[in-house]
Amino acid sequence: MSSSNAMLKPFLSNEKIQETVKKLAVRIKADYRPLTDSGGELIVVVTLKGALFFAADLMREIDMPLLVDFVRVASYGAGTKSSGNVVMTKDLENPVRDNHILILDEIVDSGHTVKFLLEKFKQSDAASVKVCSLLNKPSRREADVHVDYVGLDVEDKFLVGYGLDFNEKYRNLPAVYTLEEK
Ligand code: IMP
Numbered sequence: 001m002s003s004s005n006a007m008l009k010p011f012l013s014n015e016k017i018q019e020t021v022k023k024l025a026v027r028i029k030a031d032y033r034p035l036t037d038s039g040g041e042l043i044v045v046v047t048l049k050g051a052l053f054f055a056a057d058l059m060r061e062i063d064m065p066l067l068v069d070f071v072r073v074a075s076y077g078a079g080t081k082s083s084g085n086v087v088m089t090k091d092l093e094n095p096v097r098d099n100h101i102l103i104l105d106e107i108v109d110s111g112h113t114v115k116f117l118l119e120k121f122k123q124s125d126a127a128s129v130k131v132c133s134l135l136n137k138p139s140r141r142e143a144d145v146h147v148d149y150v151g152l153d154v155e156d157k158f159l160v161g162y163g164l165d166f167n168e169k170y171r172n173l174p175a176v177y178t179l180e181e182k
């Protein structure tokens with residue numbers, strides 16, 4: 001599909017996204033406050049580039065001390081389908097050991113990306129490792145991963161906007177759309 005024969009159809013409004021983000025923040029604050037009071041920093045790990053927009057909105061709802069860090073991972077497979085070959089091109093700047101790691105992704109699809117990150121941080125002796133994703137496509141799962149905080153389960157459709165891209169485009173749209181052929 002090229003951009004010229006692609007059609008955007010509204011899927012999630014920005015209002016719905018913000019409502020979902022606020023609900024996630026309430027749960028995260030309740031769970032992490034006791035943990036960080038008793039030692040260890042909360043490190044929010046933003047998976048670039050897609051989770052950037054979600055992370056900026058979510059973190060501003062979490063009014064407690066936290067550190068922000070970034071990873072960049074790519075997984076190569078045939079076409080739009082991801083594979084288990086996950087490669088990390090940018091690692092954290094903060095130490096993982098004895099800290100509480102919360103991985104933020106904008107969507108969990110096959111689960112390979114999140115599985116790779118979970119294993120990596122567990123091996124680095126984090127005090128805890130959890131995953132929060134705005135969107136989740138359970139029907140596409142290949143890797144056995146548990147997503148601790150899911151904003152919304154969605155059907156198997158290709159989505160763009162609010163960080164989600166098609167060939168690097170559409171990330172800056174404030175809402176989420178399905179991308180369909182005209
Ligand atoms: P996974 O390793 O298959 O779970 O891949 C997750 C990553 O694939 C997400 O963080 C997105 O960057 C990308 N992805 C999955 N589904 C979509 C989609 O519908 N639109 C755009 N990107 C997607």
Ligand code: MG
Pocket residue numbers: 047048049050051105106107
């Ligand atoms: Mg992503």
